[in-house]
Amino acid sequence: MSRAAVSRAFTPDASVSNKTREKVYQAAKELGYRVNYLARSLTNKRSDLVGLVAAGLDNPFRTLQLEQLAHTLIARNFRPILLPTSKEADSATVIGQLLHYAVSGVIVTSDAPPSHIFEECAAEGVPIVLINKGEDFPFVDRVVSDDRMAGYTAADVLLKSGAKKLAVVSGAAVSYSSRRRAEAFLARCSTLGVEAQLVPVAINDYLHGQQAAGELLDLGIDGVFSVNDYMACGVLDGLAARGRNDGFIKVVGHDDIPQASWSAYQLTTFLQPCDVQASQAVDLLTSRMSEPDAVARVEFTPITLITRRSA
Known part of the structure; x- marks a missing residue:
């Protein structure tokens, strides 16, 4: 043969x-x-590896997101390779490391890297897809959740639940999605003539949600939008630790992580469908492989309100 x-x-x-x-x-x-796929990559000058660059791996939503991305890549005959990064790490350095493996593409779920790394990837024919990032770059495609709809709807849900003094808890400086959700929430409240304020945190995580609970009580807030579920669970536990788990303060989150349905939380939230998001990202990646000079594209991921006891 x-x-x-x-x-x-x-x-x-x-x-x-x-x-x-x-x-x-x-x-x-x-x-x-x-x-031997590595040997094959020497011949083809391209492997079947696709890099996944992610930060915030303590957040359960990130686990769901990466799992769906990995499953979708494998179903399309690619092999995912994960490189975790952090606020302190330079994502450009991480992506530069991936280029040593002749990857076929890169999907970034952490903060968007600086523009020079896109130019380097483009020169080597390696497409990049960004998930939930806001900046436009030539030849770089993005998948973005419908954060504005989430912010608008969260305000409506809290008001419908009987809340009158609202707040959004967000580390707006560290996340594009956080900023968009918080801005949309505050804009909707302003349009409706409802008092609302931003309660800023350094990081959108459980611990900072716990800490924010005390400030929310001091401010007399009775309706809270947390820009992700991980932090919302911290808010609810912080309220409970202060003897205020009586349901007076309504809480809405975002992402519909598994913990949101636990009896301790029963969190009203927005489903950000990781399977849809993963398919959109891999579709853009494969399309960019065949059309490297196509204009940059943006796909929007729809969100769905999941109503539970918290609001």
């Missing part, structure tokens, strides 16, 4: 008969042979 036929047999979606593919697989099993 020719080397070309064997190569096609191990290449997904390649033109080869089922009979030939089965013969090759059987021979490979008997010989203990496996395709």
Whole structure:
């Protein structure tokens, strides 16, 4: 059997008969042979690896997001490689490390890297897709959740629940999505003539949600929008620790993490569908591979209100 036929047999979606593919697989099993994908990448100058750059891995939503991205990439015959980053790390350095592996593309869920890394990736033919990032870059595609709708709707939900003095808890300086949700919430309250204020935190996490609970009580707030569920759970636990888990203060979150449905929280929130988001991101990535000079595109991910006991 020719080397070309064997190569096609191990290449997904390649033109080869089922009979030939089965013969090759059987021979490979008997010989203990496996395709060396790294060696193949030396020939093709491109591997089937796709880099996932992510920060905030303590947030359960990030786990869901990465899981769906990984499943979607594998279903499309790619292999995900995760490089975690942090506020202190330079995401450009992390992406630069990925380029050493001849990756086919990069999906970024942490803060957007500086523009020079996009130019470097473009020069090497490596497309990048950003998730929930706001800046426009040439030839860089984005997937963005409908944060404005979430902010508007959160205000309406809290007012409908009977709340009169509202606040949004957000680390607006550290996240594009946080800023958009908080701004939309405050704009909707202003339009409706309702008192509302921003309670800023350094990081949108559980601990800072717990700490914000005391300030919310001091301000006399009775309706709270937390820009993510992870922090909202902290707010609810902070209220409970201060003896105020009586439901007087209504709380709305965002993301619908598994913990949101737990009996301790029963959090009203917005579902940000990670499976839809992952499909959009990988679709943009593969499209960019075939059309590297296409104009930059943005796909919006819809959100769905999930109503529970907290509001």
